[in-house]
Amino acid sequence: MPAVPQSPNSESTYTEWRHKIGDGLKPLQNSLVQLFQQTRLFRIYSSTLVPGLLQTEGYAAAVLRTVAEFEELPFDDSSEAARARVERSRVIHDPERRFVLLIEEAVLYHQLGDAKIMAAQLDYLLTTDALQSVSLGIIPMATRERAQLPHETFHVYDETLASVELVSAEVNITQASEIALYLKAFEQLRSMAVYGAEARALILKALEDLR
Numbered sequence: 001m002p003a004v005p006q007s008p009n010s011e012s013t014y015t016e017w018r019h020k021i022g023d024g025l026k027p028l029q030n031s032l033v034q035l036f037q038q039t040r041l042f043r044i045y046s047s048t049l050v051p052g053l054l055q056t057e058g059y060a061a062a063v064l065r066t067v068a069e070f071e072e073l074p075f076d077d078s079s080e081a082a083r084a085r086v087e088r089s090r091v092i093h094d095p096e097r098r099f100v101l102l103i104e105e106a107v108l109y110h111q112l113g114d115a116k117i118m119a120a121q122l123d124y125l126l127t128t129d130a131l132q133s134v135s136l137g138i139i140p141m142a143t144r145e146r147a148q149l150p151h152e153t154f155h156v157y158d159e160t161l162a163s164v165e166l167v168s169a170e171v172n173i174t175q176a177s178e179i180a181l182y183l184k185a186f187e188q189l190r191s192m193a194v195y196g197a198e199a200r201a202l203i204l205k206a207l208e209d210l211r
Contacts, residue, residue: 011175016168018071025064025073025081029088036091039157040098043186047104047150049112050121053089054101054128054136059121060085062113092134099134102189104150105141108206115210122207126200137193138202147188156182 021028044051049063061082068076092099108125111118128136153165162173162182173179194202 012171012173012178014169014171017067017170020170021067021071021073024075024077025068026077026084029081029084033088035157035161036088040096041158042097042099042101043156043183044100044154045102045151045186045189046107046153048107048110048153050103050107050125051101052085053092053099054125054134055082055085055089056117056121056124057082057086058117059112062117066112092131095133097133099131100137100190101134102137102139102186102193104139105202105206106150108138108203109209111210119207119210122203122210125203129196129200135195136199137190137195138199139189139193140202143192147192148185151185151189154182154186156186159183 042053044053049055050059052060055063061079064078064081064085065076068078091097108122112121125136128134155163156179157163159176159179160174162179164171164173164182173182193199
């Protein structure tokens, strides 16, 4: 199915992944650099993967290799794309920005790459407490009476853009009323998360189970 055409006044765009990665995975990573540089507040929710901003190079390469295989790309530049993603993610060290990241506890058990790669990724998550600009919340699997069910991965950049990742495509939303709904869902998801020592305990449990 071709990408849905958009009018000049459209407030959302639907772009199939096959079009976004037609020139390779590395150009896609580089295409986000300007957006990252312009954004002051990042709000990210993921039910499937560690957010790209917190991915190690090994984990990122495993994720992107899976994408290359699924999309049947004619060439695999996942290693180069992983390095570009990690380089782009250095923005999290900027104290003038804020990064509010939420993941489902199940993400800690979705193994990408071998056990060594996954262990390194989980170890890296344990260091997020040292990043003053980053808040990492984990929604426990044992949460009762959830305010929100798990959703597709979405990013909200400041309050001007919501980006939603589907299996086949990415949807970018700029309509204020729709962004407000994503922010409402984000806050409800955030209310169920644990932080600090409780979050570290969940990560350490996942590490123990992995080893």
